[in-house]
Amino acid sequence: MNDDIPRLLDLGARLVEAARKSGADAADAAVVSARSRSAQVRMGRVEELESSESDEVSLRVFVGRRVATVSSDLRSDPERLAERAVAMARVSPEDPYAGLGDPERFSDGADGLDLFDPTEPSGDSLAEEAKALEASALAVSGVSNSSGATAGFGTSGLVLVTSTGFSGARRRSGFSRSVSVLAGEGTGMERDYDFDSRLHSADLEAPETIGRRAGERAVRRLRPAKVATGRYTIVLDPRVSRSLIGALVGALNGASIARRTSFLRERMGEQVLPEGLDLVDDPLLPRRPGSRPFDGEGLRGERLLLVENGILRNWTLDSATARELGLRSNGRAARSSGGVSPTSTNVTLTHGARTPAELIRDTGQGLYITETIGHGANLVTGDYSCGASGFLIENGELTGPISEFTIAGHLSDMFRSIEPANDGDTRFSLTVPTLRIGEMTVAGR
Secondary structure: HHOOOOOHHHHHHHHHHHHOOOOOOOEEEEEEEEEEEEEEEEEEEEEEEEEEEEEEEEEEEEOOEEEEEEEOOOOOHHHHHHHHHHHHHHHOOOOOOOOOOHHHHOOOOOOOOOOOOOOOOHHHHHHHHHHHHHHHOOOOOEEEEEEEEEEEEEEEEEEEEEEOEEEEEEEEEEEEEEEEEEOOOOOHEEEEEEEEEOHHHHHOOOHHHHHHHHHHHHHHHOOOOOOOOOOEEEEEEEEEEEEEHHHHHHHOOOHHHHHHHOOOOOOOOOEEEEEEEEHHHHHHHHHHOOOOOOOOOOOOOOOOOEEEEEEEEOOEOOOOHHHHHHOOOOOOOEEOOOOOOOOOEEEEEOOOOOOOHHHHHOOOOOEEEEEOOOEEEEOOOOOEEEEEEEEEEEEEEEEEEEEEEEEEEHHHHHHHEEEEOOOOOOOOEEOOOOOOEEEEEEOOO
16 A cells, blocks of 8 residues: 555545535545455365455545545546535535544654554465464364464555545554364364464464464363352453453443443443553554554544543543534544544553462452353443353362353443453453453353
């Protein structure tokens, strides 16, 4: 995309100008570009080599308080696209909150976030990586079959031009390796997986490391026991704790607040996490997956305290949602072919001082959850219920595997009882450590 940026910026400018000439009071144009390549292997044989490319232009126009968005490919005639968009806007219902972002808060275009690696692995090299992933997993004693391994990479970019003076481009890369295997035989088989995903190829873990860990996880799940129904102290593996905090972030999305579909909509200024814990959203962290130099409206986002010392302080807001709530955008707009909506960037929960082992040791008796089944969180009511599997905690240590039980509670109680360990993983846009969340109701045998 780098070589095409001047051309795409020019296309965006021509679309905006065409919209103004067609009768729009304001407009913005976004060009989204994506490239990807992947190789999938199963039992040592390449099952699929896939490459894809896509380029899409999206024009959003405003006629008074009426708004419409149209999308097409790069070959479309700007004048015709603009005419169609304006015609659609004129017959759309009025939206009192519609409008572009505040020009005084536009990003200055400075980046320095190191989000792009120009490395382009071939299909053959990706296939070799996938074979190495699977071979390492299958070499673990007790692993009996493979669900497949995949290695891939991709790039994406956004060019944005507005009628109020913003013009900018951003791009990112991504590299990934994943493998899933089965251990055991017959009806006693258990599955597990491991993966790595990074912005830069050099940061990826070795295929052998990922594969070995996937195999060991699958073997460790063999011969699970059933747990008796009751109340148990629950500790969440980071795989699951990220999902839990993701529910909190979803409940703080300004669109959910405006639609009154969040159970936290009346809780601003109240305690939602334990004292001492912050939940921070920061789009300006170098080499992190959620980073971006500007949001989907051209605004520069700053470090945002969603929760401070346990107290709810902010929603994630784009411009329209902020107007509806009587607030100011905090630069969290995401742009898609369907329009603009608020979203989080890099979210970090305050880490604790103890290691996961120390947290488990202090727990004494309980359940360590490594996987959940089902959606789990109802963000309208705050109810939480899902199937789960994991390991018993006995005398402060992880012992035998357990499965086929359900955990249930209310998100407000779960969030207020959180005790974090110190092992958050910055590979993810949600950096959340192992969490102990107090007692929950468990339905088992």
